[in-house]
Amino acid sequence: MRPVLFLICPVLLFLGASYLLPFLGIVQLSFTDPDPGLAQYGRVLTEDLPTGVIWRTLRLCVIVTAVSVSCAYVITLLWVRGSPLVRSITELCIMIPFWISVLSRAFGWLSMLSNRGLLNTWLQDLGLIDSAIQMTRNEFAVVVGMSHYLIPFAVFPLATAMRNVDERVLTAADGMGASRLRIFWQVFLPMTASGIMGATLLVFVFSIGFYVTPALLGGGQSVLVAELIYLWLFQIPQWGMAAAMSVVLMLGVGGILFILMRRYGEMAK
């Protein structure tokens, strides 16, 4: 009994000391620096800069989630239900970007979209445009880059749901004379709803605390919550505000995860 406890405790102590306690320190900071009380929260939730950033983050994350999940749905369909050859090709298209670092992928989008990048050069060579179109340092680039990063993550819950669809139900619908579109729309899509739900929440939760891609592709023009926290730490030091914003973010994500677990718990019953 006792030797086994000796096994369980180290990691609990390690994370307790280097994660839980400092996080409580952050919470404390949010109530004390610089003004004691709820002043920091009041400022985070009422001042123009932070509220603007929060709304922009929510808006962009909703768009990114919609784009990622729909793109992922289409490609997962091929990955799960295609012929063996199609399946292995699709798998490579999903897995190669998945394992490549977020920095290389952001750089890839800079190479694509920047003023002297691939897209602008091609369009100019073709004579479609006269001068380069500004495609980076704006929300468009952020949405493109974040969606690109998150599509593979959306694929996994969708693939699980699609693999669980009973083939016989589809065959039955086909045998009863339903058209292909109708089989998809009224049978397949509803049967994969749980996967769509899971993918949506997963991608949304991931996107909301995103820092690297928006910072690189947004070029400081469309600051999101995570970048604002960074700015409040290193550029305009306001530790209390950064702490309060982190707590708000943590509560938001915690709330979403709570809903997710309750929903899945009910479905399991």
Add this chain to the structure above:
Amino acid sequence: MNRLRPGVLATLLSSLVALFLLMPLIAVVPVSFTSRRYLSLPNGDWSWRHYTALFGDPDWGSSLLTSVQVGVLASLLAVALAAAFCIGIWMLRPRGAGLMTGFVLLPMVAPPVVSSLTLYFFLNQLARWNSLVAYDKLGGVVLAHMVMIVPYAVVVIMVSLSQLDRRMDLAAQSMGASVPTRVFGVILPNIRFGLLGAFFLCFLLSWDEIGVTLFVTSVETITLPRRMWMGLRDNVDPAIAALSVLLILVVTVLVVIRAAMLMRKERRARGA
């Protein structure tokens, strides 16, 4: 059956998505051969200068070394902690096991920026007490990475343990084996592939880690992603393109080899 395979429309849309996924990775290649010092396409004058710069510059080499050191140390320690925890939970099945596991998985589900802020705060506090495990020190980065990768190690090892036959351990116990004998003689040898997998996953995560690393380092301890970030943030350095091409090549080769191995295994299983 064939009637229910994805149709033309689905195939077309998927191809567009696949193009979207691969395009930026391909776009990096021509940029890495530009002869200019800023992000641009080679205009007939392809050059290797950014590749030579990459290998000639000792800074990149030292960052590579830092990344490998951090990755190996953090992964070894994280896997050891996670293995001890998982084996303990598996053997004892204590009350509150779910709660404890949930706590250990916390850094995986919390927004990375919150973890970053927390670790920045913590390592700054530690800097008052020592100069080894602190802000912008190798030990500090190792600690920060450990916090972030321990949950993944726990998940992989838990899965591996769930496939282990409990009766094996019970047999050892009934024969009078002590806890160390059960752990080292029975359980660990049986989950060695899980441990290896956990180590590889942890190393990859640490190798790519940038979110937390940005917060806990500045000028002294610079991992490879951190140096890439520095070359990307201010004015874009095409040396990053050369490095990205190399990294993309390695990943592509590994993924293709893995896929080919799986396919061969599948075919052999079908043949047998």
